[in-house]
Amino acid sequence: MMVRSALLNVMMGAARKAARSLVRDYGEVEHLQVSMKGPADFVSSADIRCEKTLRAELKKARPGFGFLLEEGGEIAGDDKSHRWIIDPIDGTTNFLHGIPNFCISIGLERDGEMVAGVVYQPLGDEMFHAEKGAGAFLNERRLRVSARRKMEECVFTTGIPFHGRPGHQTFLKELTAVMGQVAGIRRFGSAALDLAYVAAGRCDGYWEAGIKPWDIAAGIVLVKEAGGYVSDYDGGAAMLETGELVAANDHLHQPLLKLLRSARG
């Protein structure tokens, strides 16, 4: 019988509550107020509403914890050890185009280490959750990363830079280096769900550069607690700082890292 900590219950409760308005907004996406944060970088009234609910629920449960919010920015708390890292809608471009691949992502950082993560895909009611030392789960089912060892049997996910984003040429070199070695590459449009799918063994690995801490904070805990490896492009642990991340099982992590490094020269 799986016993969930009070902390995870708080995080999952906040995600479910915020998802109610999110699913409603998704049904009326064409009527949403949308503004641009930068080239092809959207924020909608749905992002703001969802983030407000998450913040209120988590503040009520843990008043002293700080926040790093995609829309609201950094908010210091009295408790300097704990910080929520939140993306109200990861996959915003999908959401605004009516593409049903988006989620709520809540990560908890303790003294600089990610220790708990929730990624909730509301349309499919898929609640991915993990806590340091307690394993990773999809709803009630325990998760393990895939056991595949051969690149040619693997499906990897990644993020493709777009209008206004840097790194197009570097990404094309990475893609060229990887695509000839594997069974498939997918671009789903949500880093948090990409990491959840690696934790669930649906995909065998994921890599991306130019991502934000709130896109990956929760997913890092999911992959680690499902027995996978996560690093930055140098093989270190500075994913949140560098915005570069490579995740896979222990057979594939180093070979994928090597391919990316050879491509980047």
Ligand code: LIP
């Ligand atoms: C998205 C990430 C995705 C990345 C997109 C964007 P958002 O986050 O999840 O992996 O490729 O450029 O950053 O903007 O939907 O929260």
